[in-house]
């Protein structure tokens with residue numbers, strides 16, 4: 230299937246590792262020109278070098294929580310590649326695991342800054358560039374099943390991800406008049422650096438990862454991102470696309486006699 234991405238220009242934030250890196254690879258394989266962006270210059274430089282075997286790629290260091298960085302990221306992308314068609318707002322952190330009763334304002338603010346302010350800034354700057362160039366662009370944000378259901382000691386992450394789901398709907402509404410679509414991918418557990426402390430190595434037993442009984446690989450999320458970034462889903466906007474191997478589709482069975490937790 231032709232996804233219509235050949236020669237289109239895409240930014241992938243958090244493109245140096247994990248899900249973003251897989252999304253950058255998938256876009257390059259479709260013939261898109263890709264800017265990978267991430268916060269640590271050495272990380273983004275290494276990724277851009279490795280990805281260059283797949284096509285036209287540039288690396289730009291930018292902290293998505295800093296307005297000037299995101300403005301520069303989009304401006305440099307337009308300078309280098311002439312336009313912007315696709316923004317993948319994927320960069321994220323997992324933060325400290327802390328009960329909300331013990332969470333500091335600094336822990337809360339850091340999470341909101343990277344995820345919510347970062348996604349807002351990436352969406353805003355992408356929409357401005359697309360609007361001024363008359364491009365019918367696509368914005369894909371990355372939420373989480375944690376934005377739909379809750380997890381212990383992750384209240385800041387859950388709130389930020391739920392915020393991204395809502396923010397994406399609002400982008401879809403506000404940007405539709407310029408032909409810009411915005412959709413969100415909400416992954417379940419995926420094997421990346423972010424989850425290395427939570428997911429046992431392949432072959433070891435897993436509990437709670439859903440009806441498919443396994444975690445996802447970054448490439449499986451990248452495929453969903455690729456679809457939402459493409460011209461193939463031209464009637465889709467404001468949607469949150471859960472890609473979780475059935476993690477949240479089934480309620481857990483009752484176990485008679487089990488002690489209440």
Ligand code: NAP
Pocket residue numbers: 242243244245246247248249266267268269270272273291292293294319320321322343371372373374415416417418419420421422423424
């Ligand atoms: P990862 O492997 O830890 O990679 C995180 C990426 O984000 C890296 O490229 C990192 O850059 C970049 N980054 C972090 N802070 C940044 C900032 N302030 N500005 C710019 N870039 C920044 O994470 P991942 O698992 O691929 O997660 C990607 C996205 O998916 C995140 O939004 C995450 O919340 C979401 N998600 C992940 C899972 C999962 O199970 N893995 C599940 C649901 C949702 P450097 O390389 O420069 O450090």
